[in-house]
Amino acid sequence: MQYEACVEVRLREGIADPQGSTIENATPKLGFQGVSNVRVGKSIRFTLESDNEETANAIVQELCDRFLTNPVIEDASITIQGVE
């Protein structure tokens, strides 16, 4: 069966995020007030062939641990959805 996986990779709390800071500093100059705590992460989407949802989840988790994230500074959240 096929699954649509979405992995959101975010910098951990406390890790400096220069890209986010740049956006945050730019917003008031562009006329937007009240924007704070900007954090920029990655979203990785892909299709996965697997027997069942449990296996699919385990594969995506291993992909994250092994090379989609840097566990020292990054956190990942995984979403999986079956496709007909």
Next chain:
Amino acid sequence: MQYEACVEVRLREGIADPQGSTIENATPKLGFQGVSNVRVGKSIRFTLESDNEETANAIVQELCDRFLTNPVIEDASITIQGVE
């Protein structure tokens, strides 16, 4: 009221995604089978101060249109959640 906004910026269908291709080509060599259609986007999260959810949505939409995305090659999906 405060809102947590999440903007997922994705490359449009048909736009080349070298980062995604690199991941896709690497997976079989690392022992993962059945991974395809890898697309890498950005996820931007921030806190927004706004009177109500409708206004918050409109502000985030304008932020996207004006400088979070490049509408020629990118698409954005917005999620907003109220915070106590």
